[in-house]
Amino acid sequence: MSHSLAPIASATNGSLAVANPWALVPPLGNLDAYISAVNRLPLLTLEQEQQAARSLRDNNDLEAASQLVMSHLRLVVSISRQYLGYGLPHGDLIQEGNVGLMKAVKRFDPDQGVRLVSYAMHWIKAEIHEYVLKNWRMVKLATTKAQRKLFFNLRSRKQGFRADALDGDTHRDVLSDGEVGVMARELNVKPEEVREMETRLSGGDVVLDPAPGDDGEDSFGPIAYLADATHEPTAVLESAQRDLLATEGVAMAMGELDERSRRIVSERWLKVNDDGSGGMTLHELAAEYGVSAERVRQIEVAAMKKMRKALAAYA
Numbered sequence: 001m002s003h004s005l006a007p008i009a010s011a012t013n014g015s016l017a018v019a020n021p022w023a024l025v026p027p028l029g030n031l032d033a034y035i036s037a038v039n040r041l042p043l044l045t046l047e048q049e050q051q052a053a054r055s056l057r058d059n060n061d062l063e064a065a066s067q068l069v070m071s072h073l074r075l076v077v078s079i080s081r082q083y084l085g086y087g088l089p090h091g092d093l094i095q096e097g098n099v100g101l102m103k104a105v106k107r108f109d110p111d112q113g114v115r116l117v118s119y120a121m122h123w124i125k126a127e128i129h130e131y132v133l134k135n136w137r138m139v140k141l142a143t144t145k146a147q148r149k150l151f152f153n154l155r156s157r158k159q160g161f162r163a164d165a166l167d168g169d170t171h172r173d174v175l176s177d178g179e180v181g182v183m184a185r186e187l188n189v190k191p192e193e194v195r196e197m198e199t200r201l202s203g204g205d206v207v208l209d210p211a212p213g214d215d216g217e218d219s220f221g222p223i224a225y226l227a228d229a230t231h232e233p234t235a236v237l238e239s240a241q242r243d244l245l246a247t248e249g250v251a252m253a254m255g256e257l258d259e260r261s262r263r264i265v266s267e268r269w270l271k272v273n274d275d276g277s278g279g280m281t282l283h284e285l286a287a288e289y290g291v292s293a294e295r296v297r298q299i300e301v302a303a304m305k306k307m308r309k310a311l312a313a314y315a
Contacts, residue, residue, distance in 0.1 A: 038074050093131065100124040105120070180194045
């Protein structure tokens with residue numbers, strides 16, 4: 001692909017033409033090296049920028065797009081530093097900002113009478129804003145346009161209030177009623193919305209199911225006592241089935257036994273006295289029926305086997 005754009009000169013030697021400006025940017029790895037490299041990339045003059053933008057618009061010149069992007073990478077680095085206070089990786093912020101820069105380059109019209117740097121700032125910030133809102137917390141904090149504006153202004157305004165505090169209490173976290181009113185008027189929102197956002201920002205995410213510790217043991221988390229299995233569909237069905245087997249199923253299985261076997265099973269497994277003790281022992285039943293205790297045990301085993309078979313068929 002050919003074009004008439006003047007080559008970009010290297011920052012170390014203004015007279016040295018760089019055939020491939022991307023070669024100045026190091027491969028993935030050290031973030032400081034990347035920032036240092038993009039800060040050495042030369043800027044385009046107004047004439048070069050206009051020429052590159054027209055070549056991209058009219059001829060879909062990707063090399064011209066590359067020059068426009070490369071010359072504004074330092075702008076993304078500068079803007080991304082404004083969002084380091086949210087605890088997100090600087091590299092990720094830069095990456096998202098670069099996406100916004102490429103969108104701006106694609107839509108930039110050189111005939112609008114503005115420089116690309118002014119036009120691209122909106123796209124870079126919008127992309128970083130979206131990334132922060134999606135990743136700063138697991139739960140969305142801001143959805144409407146007013147809430148987004150409040151989200152990104154609340155922290156900086158609180159720091160300003162603390163710096164201007166007349167009572168010397170610069171460590172006070174909660175906004176006073178007067179400060180809430182001032183912020184609500186400045187951002188055109190209701191005071192209760194400021195209070196609500198402040199409360200939501202001050203709360204942290206809680207890991208419900210933490211990863212195993214270094215010793216391989218499972219860590220205890222809130223999920224252990226928050227989970228309620230009593231209304232889980234499978235547990236409900238299993239519980240209902242157990243209740244049915246314990247009532248109708250057992251009654252049906254007992255009906256399959258002869259009278260002596262039914263009495264032995266009832267005394268040995270189903271009868272409970274007022275004092276918590278069970279029914280008759282093997283020897284007591286043996287004395288009643290005039291057989292040995294071993295014979296009573298055999299009858300019991302045969303009856304239980306027959307009942308299990310009947311319950312399996314019933315289930």
